[in-house]
Amino acid sequence: MTTRTGTTLPEPGKRDKQRRQRSLIDAANAVFAERGYDAATTREVAERAGCSEGLIHRYFGGKRGLLLAVMESKATAVLEGFSSALPDRDNVREDIEQALLWPLGVLWEHRDFLRVAVAQATIDAELGHSVAGRIHNQRVSLVLEKLQRHRETGRIRRDIDLEAVAQAIAGFGFMLGFMGQVVIGMDREYAQRITVAFASVLTRAISAEPPMEPQRTRRRRGDRA
Numbered sequence: 001m002t003t004r005t006g007t008t009l010p011e012p013g014k015r016d017k018q019r020r021q022r023s024l025i026d027a028a029n030a031v032f033a034e035r036g037y038d039a040a041t042t043r044e045v046a047e048r049a050g051c052s053e054g055l056i057h058r059y060f061g062g063k064r065g066l067l068l069a070v071m072e073s074k075a076t077a078v079l080e081g082f083s084s085a086l087p088d089r090d091n092v093r094e095d096i097e098q099a100l101l102w103p104l105g106v107l108w109e110h111r112d113f114l115r116v117a118v119a120q121a122t123i124d125a126e127l128g129h130s131v132a133g134r135i136h137n138q139r140v141s142l143v144l145e146k147l148q149r150h151r152e153t154g155r156i157r158r159d160i161d162l163e164a165v166a167q168a169i170a171g172f173g174f175m176l177g178f179m180g181q182v183v184i185g186m187d188r189e190y191a192q193r194i195t196v197a198f199a200s201v202l203t204r205a206i207s208a209e210p211p212m213e214p215q216r217t218r219r220r221r222g223d224r225a
Contacts, residue, residue, distance in 0.1 A: 021059050023049040025073050028066045033112035037067060037120055064124075071117055071131040078106060079138050088146060092155050092207055095146050096169065097199035103173030104181065104191055111182045118178065139170045160206045172198065 027049035031040045042063050046053040060066040086102060089095040107114060121128040144166040150156045176195060180186040 017059075020049070020051050020055055021069075024051055024056060024059065024066065025070050029070050029074075029113055032067065032070065032116045037063075037116045042066070067117075067120060068127060068131065070113070071121075071127060074110065074113070074117070075131050075135045078135055081106065082139060083142055086142075086146075088149065092150050093199055093203040095150065096203055097196060099143050099146070099169050100173055100195045100199050101192065103177035104188070104195060107174070107177035108181050108188065111178075114178060114182065136170055136174070139173075140166045143169050154208055156206050157208050165202070165206060168202075 024045060028040075028045045031045050031048060034040075035044075040063070042056045043053050045066065046056060056062065056066055060069050082102060086095075086098050089098070117127075117132070121132045140163070144162055147156060147162045147165060151158065151160070151162065156162070172195075176186070176191050180191050181188055
């Protein structure tokens, strides 16, 4: 189906399928977060979505496939949010600080579902590699691009392993954002203070030395100007 402007729209039947899939994913997200993966049932998900339970097996192959679809949906939203919420800065510390602080808010916002997703990802290699791994690797790639831009402008030393720094930033964000705030109950303001302090320390460690001002020689009495 084509509109007057030339845009191709999905056929009505396909739109209905996409709408039902979206409803099931949204319902599963809520049910998994409320009850946990093991206690959640496809029947309850279907009832909340207003769909037939058989559609879960048709579209996703069962409960595990539905969880994978929810995690894929979350991954896409998280990565889009990361790239759009963190504009490039002309200051190394500001770029590092915002890359570290952003996960604290996002992981806290999705903490209920993350408890389920992380628990399943630790025992299901496909979930861990295909979804959690993709989020981590993409975040590393985005941070690495920012660091490379700073090195090209002379703000970061040439001898620094930028990929290692990007891995550390991505890992620190998850460690404090999820493990710190959600798992062990770290005070969120305290977590933010630690993050800002870490950003400052890391910036000093990788920044290029500022150009030294030429030393002024002290004129002795009788010297010519």
